[in-house]
Amino acid sequence: MATLIDGKKVRDHNLEIMKGEVAELNAQGVYPCLCVIIVGSDPASRVYVNNKKKACENIGIVSREYAMPEETTTEELLSLIDELNADKSVSGILCQMPVPKHIDSKAVLERIDPAKDVDCFHPYNVGKLVQGDNVMLPCTPAGMVEMLDYMGVEISGKHCVIIGRSDIVGKPMALLMLQRNATVTICHSRTANLSEVCSQADILVAAVGRPNFVTADMVKDGAIILDVGINRMEDGKLCGDVNFAECEPKASMITPVPGGVGPMTITMLMRNTITAEKVAKNIK
Ligand code: NDP
Numbered sequence: 568m569a570t571l572i573d574g575k576k577v578r579d580h581n582l583e584i585m586k587g588e589v590a591e592l593n594a595q596g597v598y599p600c601l602c603v604i605i606v607g608s609d610p611a612s613r614v615y616v617n618n619k620k621k622a623c624e625n626i627g628i629v630s631r632e633y634a635m636p637e638e639t640t641t642e643e644l645l646s647l648i649d650e651l652n653a654d655k656s657v658s659g660i661l662c663q664m665p666v667p668k669h670i671d672s673k674a675v676l677e678r679i680d681p682a683k684d685v686d687c688f689h690p691y692n693v694g695k696l697v698q699g700d701n702v703m704l705p706c707t708p709a710g711m712v713e714m715l716d717y718m719g720v721e722i723s724g725k726h727c728v729i730i731g732r733s734d735i736v737g738k739p740m741a742l743l744m745l746q747r748n749a750t751v752t753i754c755h756s757r758t759a760n761l762s763e764v765c766s767q768a769d770i771l772v773a774a775v776g777r778p779n780f781v782t783a784d785m786v787k788d789g790a791i792i793l794d795v796g797i798n799r800m801e802d803g804k805l806c807g808d809v810n811f812a813e814c815e816p817k818a819s820m821i822t823p824v825p826g827g828v829g830p831m832t833i834t835m836l837m838r839n840t841i842t843a844e845k846v847a848k849n850i851k
Pocket of ligand 1: 707730731732733734735736737754755756757758761774775776777795796797798828829830832
């Protein structure tokens with residue numbers, strides 16, 4: 568039986584620490600503030616934005632929402648970002664993705680001041696991450712590292728195999744694991760002998776976006792499995808990228824879906840918002 572890595576427990580542990588930090592900052596007259604921009608009325612985006620707001624309220628971060636209509640132009644969005652970039656009371660800015668198709672999302676992400684880029688999507692922050700010198704954390708990958716640390720896993724020297732090479736999960740996870748001295752392999756849709764490569768992993772990260780993609784033959788005995796996948800099934804239930812029933816008996820630790828990696832992403836967003844404010848105010 569594998570040990571379950573409980574994302575909600577790790578989240579609550581982190582949020583409790585951050586609550587204390589925010590209270591200390593408030594006592595010095597410093598108020599971390601996160602601005603979330605949402606364009607249009609995508610229901611999934613609405614849920615994500617509401618969850619971010621709730622997390623802010625929970626730990627005392629000031630949250631401001633900017634809801635813009637579907638027909639907003641790129642220029643209008645960029646001009647709002649310019650305003651928020653210039654506003655000293657704003658610690659972090661994020662624009663909920665995806666934005667409507669007519670908006671130039673790359674221009675939007677690149678307009679956010681890197682010092683306020685709490686999603687860590689700006690090329691400057693990605694470059695810093697590559698150099699191992701980043702201040703902002705890529706949220707979902709950093710959440711996974713936090714989970715491993717919480718569970719007392721020694722990352723250094725481990726072989727970490729990541730399935731998926733997206734800019735928001737696979738690639739930044741590889742960089743964080745390299746920073747922690749893991750040996751890293753990144754797999755994708757063109758990887759040959761995927762099952763064989765995965766079965767060499769001490770730490771296997773699944774970020775594919777396909778339900779039950781990872782099967783028992785891809786898992787080494789005693790491996791640690793981190794399942795990033797969030798797939799909505801026909802019955803409305805959420806399913807990960809890992810076939811949990813098959814893989815769990817072979818693993819030493821595994822994250823469930825839901826309640827695994829998912830809760831950690833917003834937690835790391837809160838961490839970045841506090842960090843951004845501290846850096847802006849030169850507070851150690
Ligand atoms: P993307 O669709 O951007 O990337 C998927 C990756 O999987 C690609 O690199 C793709 O390879 C690879 N892939 C697809 N099919 C195969 C295959 N047959 N064999 C090997 N590799 C394959 O997804 P994301 O990284 O954005 O997200 C992945 C999952 O994680 C989704 O379910 C998403 O909902 C979830 N997610 C969860 C988050 C959380 O907070 N928990 C946050 C972000 C995402 P190629 O590059 O060759 O196409």
